[in-house]
Amino acid sequence: MNRILTYPDPRCIDKMDYWDEIKKYPHLCISQTLVQGLSHKYGRTEFNVLCTADRFLKQFYKEWKDDSQNDIEQYIDMTNIIRSLEDDKMKKTFDFNRKDIYASLKFLFESEIKDEDINLENLSNEEKKVLDIYEKLKSNNRWNKLSRLNEKDVENIKTSLMNILLDDIKKELGIDKCDNNINEIKSKADQKLKKLSQNVSMKKNKAFGIKRDNDKVLLDRILHYKNLIQDTNLSAIDCSKVVLHGVHQFTPLIYRLIRDLNKLDIEVVFMFNYLPKYKQVYKTWDKVYEWCKEDREVYEYDTGYIYNNLGKNIGEVIEGNFFNLSELDIEITVFDNITSFTNYVAKKYDEAAKKLNNDGKGPSNILANMNEQFYAVSGEKANNLLKVYFPEQFGEKHFLSYPIGQFILGLYNMWDKKENKIIVNETSLRECLTVNLWDEKGYLTPLEIYEKVKLYFSDLKTLDEYLDRIDVQIKYLERIEKEEKYKPFGRFSFYGISIEEANYFKTIISDLKSITETLFEENDVNVGEHYSNLIEMIKKRTEGVKYSTEEEVNLVNQIYTKLKGTSIEQVSSIDSIKETLHFYLQSSQNDDSANWIVRDFEQIDGGVLLADDTGKESWGKGAAYYHYAELSDNNFTTVCNDILPWPLKETTFNKNNKTIEIVINSKREYGNFLKYMLFYGTYFLDKRLNISYIEENNDEKNQPYFILGMLGVSKSKYSVTSQDNSINSIEEDIAQKLLDTSCIDEEILNSFLFCPFRYLYEYILDDNQQFNSEFHASYYIKLVVAFKIRELNSKGGLKKSIEEHVKDFIKVFKLMFPFWKESDFIDIQNGIISILNGWVKNRAINTNDEVYRAIREKYIHAKIAGGSGWFERYRYGVNDKQFNIDKQELINFIKINDDSVYEIDKDRCMYCSYREECARVFLEEDIHG
Incomplete structure (x- = not known):
């Protein structure tokens, strides 16, 4: 019933005797690149239908292979069975591997496995259990749907082919998203053909020659498609045979398609490349087609092509011939x-x-x-x-890969099935804040605010706790704004935002709390209603929001429309729904x-x-x-x-x-x-x-x-x-402005000599240095208190022992820095005392020196082990000659615009407040090991 055709060279298929006959039949290729390659080499108009086998399968077995609602219902059926397993260890294993279990079940159903097909010897417990689940689902209409698709006829084939052709012409016309209204598509095609004909008929010139060649190709394609769909019965397409091109890896559905076509007296023609002189190379094709009893038709043809020496040598070695090898230059x-x-x-x-x-x-x-x-x-x-x-x-892209999709994933990933409630984690909250669904009002974006304040909330687990903590934060922000003694604390990133931004962040967290309470009110929910509530909520929040792209809004509307036409009455857990998100929140994808x-x-x-x-x-x-x-x-x-x-x-x-x-x-x-x-x-x-x-x-x-x-x-x-690795750090227009040497002072040179990359962040990318890591925050607070106590001591203001003064500061800090544990405060207290003792021992240090104090507060340390004491000459002044030498080095850095010539000092990186943003130390480690 079937036929196997081969060709000696993919570039000469049109020279085969069977070409004129075979090209008129539907041509289903194993890969999209083969579709493109055949179109490129022989022209798309040589074929009536040319698409991937998978694309045809999605049309022909649409109820099974391209029905997201059925996929979700299947997944929930499977999940509910897993939840009912009595063996806790097996339940945990299957729960963790649900996607694999789902794929296994699909494989079993597509292969139509019967009891006698199972090898009962040496089955693992996991194999036995997945086979038990398969047995339970056999009577389920959502799972046995494929076995009920046996009544396919030629009209179903033609309908599938028509849908493929309509999608193809819509893509060429740039109207992919419109419905398959044939009259509307024909009208659009006529308009496009008229415009293309005008372009092609115009006199070519060098400037537009290539474009007009493209227009000619497009014109021919659209005209070809239009002629094919002219008759809704597709009488122009001969479906008595179907070509499967390049199929080596057979799947259960591909084999089912072959059987279904044969039932309709449709001959399946297999095509692939074959060269008899390389029998061992092509032996793999012989093996996978052993089941097909038809003889392979082998053709010889003198192509005139020169073949690649590496390919010839690989073929000769596989054949066991080591004496006919060509010289290689590779x-x-x-x-x-x-x-x-x-x-x-x-x-x-x-x-x-x-x-x-x-x-x-x-x-x-x-x-x-x-x-x-x-x-x-x-x-x-x-x-x-x-x-x-x-x-x-x-x-x-899948909807879930857009920022709005990440927002949804973030919400569900915070659902804790053990606690049966939302538990905040940094990664998921960041995903929620990636898209700005709230009024921006000129503030930092929600994600930018979060990056500044995340340390302040790092010990919290619930959104209610976040809201309470924000109230405390606002109280101290007001003090920092009004009281001089609190000003140094503005160097902490979480106290470096405005009061308005803190209130804005509170509004965002409140909204997230409202959303989660609506969606996750109960653990077991009606799946259809849950999805409707979810997409309705997203739809309202994306309308008119400038941060939502047009593509995202269109996808939301598509999913919303699809949801209105479907209904899922199953009840399932929030955790199960999270696993099915990728089925439902998607548009049709090619x-x-x-x-x-x-x-x-x-x-x-x-x-x-x-x-x-x-x-x-x-x-x-x-x-x-x-x-x-x-x-x-x-x-x-x-x-x-x-x-x-x-x-x-x-x-x-x-x-x-x-x-x-x-x-x-x-x-x-x-x-x-x-x-x-x-x-x-x-x-x-x-x-x-x-x-x-x-x-x-x-x-x-x-x-x-x-x-x-x-x-x-x-x-x-x-x-x-x-x-390859240079980072063009400074745009030319910025560099020109920076070359105004009058603005370069000792402070700028200090930053540059400490590290050129710090200079870039501090004076080009960010002029508001803040400490946002726990490591740097802890160091900075120790210094602030140590300098304050030293200052009080020099003025005779110490009324208690140093230890008692430090403890008084710690009491205040426990209110200002609620994220730190008791052990952290003990470490801070000991650190402050250690700094003070160090100053007492090193009498060369003048802690009242404003330059020294400014350097410590800015760089944490004045001299770093392994470093070169980079600041010391500026503490006591510098001669003009040295100043000008250093200034010229900075100017050269700007002009060269190639930071790869500068090595970093890893010891300095450790204490740099820009370490996380710069990440240069990690790049160096990745490159050099």
Whole structure:
């Protein structure tokens, strides 16, 4: 019933005898990059339907695969069963691993596991329990929905294809969010076609030639789509066959699709690359298609292409032929760790972004303009780091990744299921304050205020305690504002805000308290009502708030509209609802993995097509280099048990179930598939190639893929250059102003000579130095009291012993600094006495010297062990010659604008009040170890 077609070179598929026939059928590709590569090489108009297999599955099995409400209800069903487990140890284990348990259950249902499919020997307790839960859920309509989707017909296929085509044309028209109203879409298409036709017909010139080429491609695509959807029955598309292109890793749903299509007498045509002369390389394809009894159709073709020597050598070695190897001119770059690699990638991305004009700075444009294209054996870790810096590149973001989404996560993460109430923690509260849902009124943002006052509230756990503490804070802020003796305490960051800002912060905390009381009134709640209350609350607070982006507001409205059309009557715990947030608070999302900065190796299939500069939709030369990363020996080794969701293992199943046999067999071959992809990606690549691996692997050292060693590929250590790590700290316009030497005085030079980076923070970025860490606050308060007692003593004002005076100060401080424990105050008391005793012993120190006192209060210490006594010449004056030398050094620092030439003194960093903001010491440790 099915057919297996192969091609000797992905760049010559159109030369195969079957091409004219096969291109008219729906073409489902295993990766989005393959979709892009086929469009790039052969032109999108060559195909009627061209999309990923996963995208079609989401349409065809929508009730199971793309229904967030059903996902939530399933998750709650599972959670309620876990909560009812009698074995406390098992309950805790399953509760902690709920996502894995959910994935296991989905796998079991999609594979249609029966009792006879289970290998009862040597099952672990966890395997037995997940199978018990599976049995309980078999009769649940939310879970057995897939088994009730057996009545699919050709009309369902055409409906799925129509929805895909409508989404494609809407994307080309820039109206992604509108409904699938065919007449409206046709009207929009006509308008766009008219405009594009005018552009294309205009006389080309050098300035606009490339743009008009793009217009021609877009015009052809839209016209093609419009012709396809002209007939709502899709009579222009032949559905008698469906092409599955590049499928190696079979999933239960892909195999189910094959069976469902066959039931409808639809032939499934498998397509993949195959070269008979490299039998061992392609053996992995033979194994995963053993279940398919049809003969593989192998074609030979003299392509005329020159093949990459590295690819040829890898193929020859795998075949056991060591006597037909070509000379190689390539090294493998060694990155110390994942951070070093991602820094390198980020630099390449930045370079591409800067070359583009603002109006062309879309994610796909930047990626296409990167001079080096990256593919990694496992790119997840690198992309997770890169998402932090370039979130716009990774497609349509999940709602929870926006600041408003972080606000919601912050609320739920403060819910303590043991205490059955909100327990404040710094990380979650910071997430809540990231988005400003409150009136700003010219104050600092909520997060900026929190960063200043967090130490003051560090011992508190409830929002009620926060509100009481703020009242105490305001009382002392009033004293600091009015009474001279309290002025020094304004150097503490939590007493460095205004009274208005403290009241503003109180309003914010009060609102958070109101929100949590509404949402978390009871532990077990009606899920549907809870979500409705949540999104209604967010909707009200985002309307008209200038800090909410248009995209965020649109997402809130989408979710609000979706909620109004759904109903979930289940009752569940707040903790369970927190786990289901990611299902519900999302809009429909496309697979944008092809736009990831570091693509996975599975994407190489289309990558070699994108590298071909002769493609029908090419607009000039692409990237100069391709970069295959993470080529460590360890990454090419995979175990089936690592791929199946916990607690399932290969040994969980017998070989009675064909779905399981096919899926397990392909997963067992995953390591060999990665090796094939390295061959494929090098052999057919018509670009210069860089290769690399990451040496650090937890406590072990990775080694490069062993075949590269057999080929004599030498290692080249990646070294961080000053250009890579220099921080252009001062913008040119600021630097010009600073070069006014008349403003440079001894105080400024003091700061610069202490540390150039402190100077930047103190005199360029922040002119209001405050102590915000417990370490610095403790030191500063000791100094303030010590100087006060010394001052009283010099004036004859001490009426008691020094120890008694210190205790009197401590009594006051216990009210002013309520976050400190009794042990902290004992430490402060001992510290004050120690400072005073030190001054008595060192008679060279004049504590009445205003310069000395100012330096101690500003820098904590006047001379730091290991330092050079940087301040001493300014205590007693300095000759003009030395002053001018130091001033010139500061001017040079501003002019050079390269801070990498200055080394830091770690001892000074320890006592610097800007340590946390600057974090230079941590950067130095990361670079130099």
